[in-house]
Amino acid sequence: MADLRNLVAALPILFCATPGSAAEVSEHDYFGELPIVLTVSRLAQPLNETPGAVTVIEREMIRRSGARELADLLRLVPGYLASGYNGANPTASYHVPLDDYGVRNLVLIDGRPVYSAYYLGGTADGMMGVLLEDVERIEVLRGSNSAAYGANAMFGVINVITRHAQDTHGLEASVSTGGGAIRDNYARIGWGGPAASFRLSTGRRSDSGYANLYDDKTISQLHFRADLRPAPDQELLFSAGVVDRSSGEGFADQPGNPPRTRSWQNIHLLGQWRQQSGAGEELKLTASFNEETLRERFTYPYDASVIVSGDGYGRRVNLELQQQTQIGKQLRAVWGAGYRYEDAVSRPLYNTDDPVALHEERLFGNLEWRPHPHWLINAGGFAAHHSRIGGYFSPRLMANYLVTSQHTLRFGMTSAVRTPTLFELASDVRFYPQDVVRLSGAGKMLEALLASAHQPFLLYKASGEARPERLRVIEFGYFGNLSEQRMTLDVRAYLEKMEDLLAKDRRANVAWYVTPANPFGIPAGVAIPVQDFRNTSGFRTRGIEYQLRWKPFQTTEIWLNQSFQHLHWEEVGNRPFPPSQATTIAWFQQLPAAWDFTVIYQSLGSHSWGAGSDPLPAQQRLDARLAKQFALGTTRLEAALAIQAANGSLPVYAPDSEMRLERRIWGTLRIAF
Known part of the structure; x- marks a missing residue:
């Protein structure tokens, strides 16, 4: 913290000559209206009125961060850990690193869930199926939200909102190349008018993963989005995409898990119609389809006649009707109903050629009541019937006390659920060794x-007896919109108990x-x-985290995130555990002559990602990006140089392995016209 204080003290000296310094602008130039978010209650709410802590990462910050993957971008969110059991599978976990696949976070892309219906319900693959250049903003609810979205929203919701097609008319392209075999490219074309706008974008990302591991990856994507206005009070969104991913898997020193290539393809469709019939009145109908196909196989090392395979595919259909209504001057509500169908087809995983399926019917709602100008009550719940495990219910009751227009206290409780996946309920993985002599030898x-x-x-x-996991949460928070200090402060304190x-x-x-x-x-x-x-x-955990966003000058923005946590497992054993302390400092600085500079520093205490593995030591990571923008008539260009792990390579995931996150430097050239 002493380094941070020295940095803050030096800012006026470093940038007093920068155009747009503090003496030349008003408070409104730093902080206008608070962002309006939709993720928490499904109602549009400013940050000081949401029944939970939310981090918003805007489009400009996404670009200036230099992040290539969505999981890495989540380092800007308090409480999130970004890692991966290899470099080809980056994932992020909130609070507790319980799994390799990000099962307990719900990830939405324009309202479309991207968790896997095929294997373990993970979000690692789905999070890579988005082009960050197409993203308008990311809303991250830090905490449970099964009360609004049901299963999978146990530890939070990552809501990725892509840009409206009307905002992306014209052409844009970029190319990146550098260390770690980074070879990225992106191209986009947008056209149309106010009544109908369209975007077609494509991209490819590739790198060599961690050092000392066979985990290179290549991701190729093609996405289409159409925004239509069939009537003055109606909007229609249609999107479709194809993602093809090839990655290295396995370990050279593990005969039962040898190096091999994994292929994953995804096809998705989304249609969303909404009608706004008046102030606070909206009807929305959403339908989505998702199909993923996996190809992964290798020869069983003790018997060449046996092929170990994970081949198969999974599908999901999701339908939802939602209505928002203004019941009275101080009372509004949102409610809806939905249906979800999932199936998986894989003889290697389920020992049958027939689909293994489940379906779920659901009802949800949230009531926002303002009984007094200083009080705001949110009460909601999610009720569902699951075809394999029966019914479940997730409630929430939160109260916000608006002390003044700049200070808000929030407190309440919620209960979250994660239902077992198809694999946890119906897996039947077997193979038949034949070569007795070689096996015996x-x-x-x-x-x-x-x-x-x-x-x-x-x-x-699987016996099929798995029951839903449950998380009970008591939460306290504070949100300050401190305009005189040109900063916002969002604090979340929590007590959580995981059961089953x-x-x-x-x-x-x-x-x-x-x-x-x-x-x-x-x-x-x-x-x-x-x-x-x-x-x-299960376990019990308690902690406190905060995010401070400070804009001391028009050209300077600093984010400070810290989290402090204590976790206690109910059963004794070598269990994963989070860092007791984590700090992230991000400094975004506009320089004279259209230069732009970003530094992101992260410090993590000792933590463990997997049961039975030794803990990673405390570590620090420093990333930086320097960019220069140009204009040639109506053509805009940007050249950027980014460095990852500038302070040296780091051990990742498992300290007893040789895989490391190495220092990388790469350059990016972007052009738009």
Whole structure:
């Protein structure tokens, strides 16, 4: 913090000659109206009236951050950890790094959920299926929001809102190249008028992943968006896209998980119609379709006749009707109903060629009541019936006390749910070793025994008994719009209790094979338990986090994020845990002659990503970006140079491996006309 104080003290000296200094502008030039967000209650609300803490990352900040991936951009949000079990699968987790795939965050792109219906419900693949150049803003609710969106919104909602097609008329292109085999490109064309506007954008990102690992990736995308106005009171959005991703997987020192190439394709469609019949009155109908296809296979290292595969595909159809209404001068509401259908087809994962499916029907609503000019009450809930686990309900009750127009206190409680995925409910992963001699020679006694008995080697066999995870939250917060100090301050304090946490487990009371007398050294009568998913006791956590956004000059903006957390597991064992302290400082500086400079510094305490793994040591990371803008008539150009991990390479995910996030430097040239 001493370094930060020195930095702040030096700012007037460094930039007193910069055009637009503090003496030349008013407070309104720094802070106008507060951003209006939709993510928390589904009602449009300014930040000081939302029933939860929200971080908004605007389009300019996305560009100036230098981030290439959405997961990396989330380092600008308090409480989020960005990592990945390899460099090809960046993911982000809020508070507790429970999994590799980002299962407990709901990610929406223009209202379309992007979690996987095929495997473990992860969002890592879906988060890479967006071009950051097309994004208008990202709204991140820090905290549970099952009361508005149901399952998957357990630890927060990442709502990615892409640009309206009318705002992207013309042509734009960019190319990036540099260290780590970075080769990125992007192109966009937009056309139309007020009644009908269209955008077609394409992009490709590729790099070599972490050091000392086979995890290079290439992502190619094509997206289309149309914004139509069929009537003065109606809007119609249609979007479609195709994403093709190829990535390296596996580890050279793990015979059962060898290096290989993974291929993932995604096709998505979204249609959204809305009608605004008056002030506070809106009807919205949304329909989306998502299909993902996975191709991943390798030869079983102990028997060349066996192919281990994850091939298959998953689909999701989502329908939703939502109505917003102004009931009275001090009372408004939003309510709706929806239907979701998911299926997966994969013999390797489910031991059948037929679709494995589920469906869910839901009702949701939120009531916003202002009984007094200083009080705002939000009460809402989400009720659903799941075809495999039955019904569940997630309520929320939050109160905002507007002390003045600049100071707001909020407090309340909510309950969140994550329903089990298809894989957790119905997986049946097995393969059949054949080569007994090679297996025995390799010392793989169990596989040799199964091969001799013509029995499958069962990796997973879900019992279907998994129940929903539940998270109960008590939250306190403060939001300050401190215009005289030219800053906003958003503080969130919380008490959380996770119950019925789902985890992989060998069910000792359910055996899928009992060994006979055999020559392989395994005693007869030994029961081989099923690898299943079961509910465990969970954990309790408490903490406080804040985000300070300060604009001391018209050309300077500083973000300071800090989080402090304590986590206690109910069951003793080597469990993942978050850093007890994390700090991020981002400095966005406009310089004379159209230069632009950004520095992002992050400090993390010791933390662990996976059960059974050793903790990562405390670490610091420094990123920077320098850019220069040009104008040639109506043509706009920008040349930028970015550096990642400028302070040196860092261990990532697992400290006992050789994989590291290395220092990288790359350049970007962007042109728009």
